Amino acid sequence: MTNTHYDNDELTFLDEDGSRSDHVAPGKFWNVLVVDDDEELHTVTRLALSQVVINNRQLRFLHAYSASQARAILSQHGSQIALILLDVVLESEDAGLTVVKYLRETLQLEEPRIVLRTGQPGYAPEQTIITDYDINDYKTKTELTRSRLLTTVITSIRSYQHIVTINQSRLGLQKIIDASANLLEEHSIKAFCEGVVIQLSSLLGLEAEGLVCAKAGSLIDKDANTVYVLGAAGDFANLINQPVTRLNNAAIAENIQRCLRQKTHIFDDGFSVLYLNRAGFEAAVYVNLAHELSDTNKQLLEVFLSSIAIGYENVHLFQQLRNAAFRDWLTLLPNRNEFINLLEKPAAGDPLTKVVALIDISRFSDINDGLGQDAGNALLVSVATRLSSFFEAPVIKARISSDVFGLIGPAEKITPEQINSLFQSSFQALDHTIPLNVHIGFYEIAQQGDSGLDILKRTNIALNRAKKHHHDNFEYYAPEIEERTTWQLNMIRRLRNDFADRKLQLWFQPQIDLTSEQVVGVESLLRWPDEEGGFIPPTVFIPLAEYSGLIVDIGQWVVEESCRRIQSLNQGGYPGLRVAVNISMPQFRDRYFVQKIKQALTRFECPPAQLELEITESVVMDEPQIVIDALTSLKQFGVAIAIDDFGTGFSSMSYLQRLPLDRLKVDRSFVNDIQPGKSAVIAETIVSLGIKLGLCTIAEGVERPDQAEYMKQLGCMEAQGYLYAKPMPFDELTAYLESHTG
Structure with a gap:
């Protein structure tokens, strides 16, 4: 949010030549809704306040001439409105109060401030209505001279800023609490980092806009040595899980990387990059600043970062634990557990028919025994690399067991011809060039509904049949195969x-x-x-x-x-x-x-x-x-x-x-x-x-x-x-x- 220090120069006016006596943030306004059935009052209000700048923002006016028009505007823009100047008597004696009730009870919006205006003093609302509906002020139209109107507007917007700041702080804290309570959820890193940005912004009185960046490591399935956006808020939200080099602003990307290299905070004109470190887990938090930070705010940040670093360490450790449970340690591909989960969770845009394949490397144990386990591990990494480079998204790659890899993807991509073509040339493992033969089991998923474990079992049945073939190295699952296997197990x-x-x-x-x-x-x-x-x-x-x-x-x-x-x-x-x-x-x-x-x-x-x-x-x-x-x-x-x-x-x-x-x-x-x-x-x-x-x-x-x-x-x-x-x-x-x- 904007600066919450209001002691000096809260209210400024445009000079006659159009220049401003204080900096005005471009594209930033206080939205004021004027509700009155008198056209002249709209004009007078707009003229009286049009040149006003409050805390670096001008006022922008929205106009409604009836209670129904006001409700329509509020339903669409209510969350962006800072102040409502509302006539009590519109179509009826209490039409204005119905607008207030609609705002507070139906829309559940507590932040917009309300100033009631009336030309008929006898229609003043009861004290309970002022209290229950959180109405800032009640004035007769004759009382609201220009100076009093300005005073009312500035105090109302100040009140609005305080409420927004409190709510934003509550939102940031809730984000962090929720992320900490759900560390094993898929988006725990994203939620935690977004909470950090929002909470920092609340502490500094800024808009909730910023980035949390770190090397991928075990946090996301990306290149471990590249700096990525882990969480973001505001205009940066669409960059999550993207490398910082994708930022449109090269200066931001460079300062984030500089912060991580130098392992220190960076405070500069218009922005700050804060260094976060706990038990070797590092991150850089970028926030936009409209003003220089005071020493008090810097000390506050140090305390906050020390506290929040513990949460970051916990998120990092829990993410490592999740990776240990669902990620193959050698190839960094999904493991058997995650493969089963992926079989049960169709992705958006999945084709009607998907194919699952299990690829078994023939006589892999001989390679391990003859060349050593290091060579065997290097060979598995080489196979995983070739699979990943050949089968791009949306094909899912996984390592199911020691020498068995799994694929999930469209039927036109996961075929015997495609997979066999990958193994026509030898693989490099340390100093060894090793040709490989494989057996492949296939299973077609025509519709969702089967459990991942059942799908894996059926694909494995096809793989075992493929191993018994003398002419082909692959087999597609058919129901009669499972029936035969079931009969065999029963016998x-x-x-x-x-x-x-x-x-x-x-x-x-x-x-x-x-x-x-x-x-x-x-x-x-x-x-x-x-x-x-x-x-x-x-x-x-x-x-x-x-x-x-x-x-x-x-x-x-x-x-x-x-x-x-x-x-x-x-x-x-x-x-x-x-x-x-x-x-x-x-x-x-x-x-x-x-x-x-x-x-x-x-x-x-x-x-x-x-x-x-x-x-x-x-x-x-x-x-x-x-x-x-x-x-x-x-x-x-x-x-x-x-x-x-x-x-x-x-x-x-x-x-x-x-x-x-x-x-x-x-x-x-x-x-x-x-x-x-x-x-x-x-x-x-x-x-x-x-x-x-x-x-x-x-x-x-x-x-x-x-x-x-x-x-x-x-x-x-x-x-x-x-x-x-x-x-x-x-x-x-x-x-x-x-x-x-x-």
């Missing part, structure tokens, strides 16, 4: 519960000596009962068990249950029968796998040779050395080893020779090739290979006598299949053995 949950409740069953299929046609062993086969009296196929639940990691516990249970059945068979009069158990790759990865097998054999007092472990070629080829080492140890302990489904994979003969095998199982697909009058070349080759390696061979899936005879003629020693027996529970197995033992 895993059911499997886990049923396994814990011991609902899984172990069935057995006999294995026959082709020469003697006697039972020489059985294969353990896992069965999972469904809720309708049937069984869920192993081709369905075994992959689920492997995916969930439950296969290790289930596999160990199968081993222990098989050992228990071996013990039962030996004690029940069927000694020497071997029991074959399938072993998966996750079991081999268990560091205690070999130890657990030995413990199960010992616990049930089983001869190791009666337990046969079956592995597939794919298991061997997954991690050959782990498998070879484990099987060699178990073979030395006496356990038998068989390779299942032989010939269906891509075997390496070198690994085959290194495996401590006892038996080759000819896959059922090759046995099915046996037709009358035709040769089954692959089956012949496998049996021949087994004989040359000194291994027993067993044919799977034998269903017809001619298949059994053919395999026997090739030199195959054993068989299993529906020709002899289907898989059966253990109780049925003992009955079968009793009827088939000669």
Whole structure:
């Protein structure tokens, strides 16, 4: 606001030549509303006051000739009117008082001052009306000579200035209180800094116009070393979050930067730049000054700045805390939490269809392990920089996890072609030039409503599918993908519960000596009962068990249950029968796998040779050395080893020779090739290979006598299949053995 010292030269007049005896602020006026139904009174008032300058401002007149016209002007300009000269009697005896009531009660404006004028003394308002409606003065028109009118006007405007200053001070304090109470809100910095400007202006009796500037640092998402406008009031309000170089006034920008460089206040003609510092958090506060500050005001500013600096430190610290929660510390991009928030908050002007993308850097852990974490961090910064420079606003960029970046933007911008083009050239990380491959998951947001977490989950589902592709590196989310995933998770949950409740069953299929046609062993086969009296196929639940990691516990249970059945068979009069158990790759990865097998054999007092472990070629080829080492140890302990489904994979003969095998199982697909009058070349080759390696061979899936005879003629020693027996529970197995033992 303007200067609030009124002791000297409050009232001046224009000289006859038009010059002013005191400086008049250009574009600044005191607005005075004259309300009277007498045209002559309007003219007289205007002439009497037209040359008056009060505190560097002239008077500007607004005219109304009825109560209705006055209300219309007040509804539009009421907050800018300093004084109302109001006739009590207009259209009716109390029309003027209805204007007063409208101003105070309807518009809720307490700042404009009111002077009632009347040509009929008998219509004077009651004392309660003067008090209740905050009326400054009441005069008859004959009393208001020019000198008395001037006195009334100057005292009324002085009163108006005091009220405005008090209210402005209250507003500034409230801004700071609100900012302090809502430090975690999005605009806490802006609100706090705007409050600082308003409060300073109130203290100095200035217009609420100024700037608070500082280096961006952690306060806003800008270049940390550039000075930005953090908060502003008045004509500067539209510059918030803009660099000070955007100011139209180069002198203001230079003085703000000089204040921060010199770390001191700058008091100059027409302006001041105040230095704010607390715990290393610096800011410069620019305010317009119409006059030089007194020593008293400067001391007052020092006290105020010392107090307000604590609030600035708190704002800064809370902003850092917010950044820690919602900003990635390395790339300074939004993190996963903020990405989810942004998915839930559509920005103004968002396209009808937006696309979310998750970009996963392939084998990033290898880069970290091989080149070091510093190189890995530098690479992530390089990726973030390229994403930010390529995808400009409105595309949102974020770092979701260690090596996963996220994008949100219009469908025409967020495409596989656009993203893949970014990764065609290598990235620089310290002294290393590193090419990168990525997988990308996409999700189209056709309409708002879904939670950010659900959108992120669906995009991640698409990303996981993309990682399984061999031809493309991307996948768009489709509802059936989530349905499949949901089904998979439900099945895993059911499997886990049923396994814990011991609902899984172990069935057995006999294995026959082709020469003697006697039972020489059985294969353990896992069965999972469904809720309708049937069984869920192993081709369905075994992959689920492997995916969930439950296969290790289930596999160990199968081993222990098989050992228990071996013990039962030996004690029940069927000694020497071997029991074959399938072993998966996750079991081999268990560091205690070999130890657990030995413990199960010992616990049930089983001869190791009666337990046969079956592995597939794919298991061997997954991690050959782990498998070879484990099987060699178990073979030395006496356990038998068989390779299942032989010939269906891509075997390496070198690994085959290194495996401590006892038996080759000819896959059922090759046995099915046996037709009358035709040769089954692959089956012949496998049996021949087994004989040359000194291994027993067993044919799977034998269903017809001619298949059994053919395999026997090739030199195959054993068989299993529906020709002899289907898989059966253990109780049925003992009955079968009793009827088939000669």
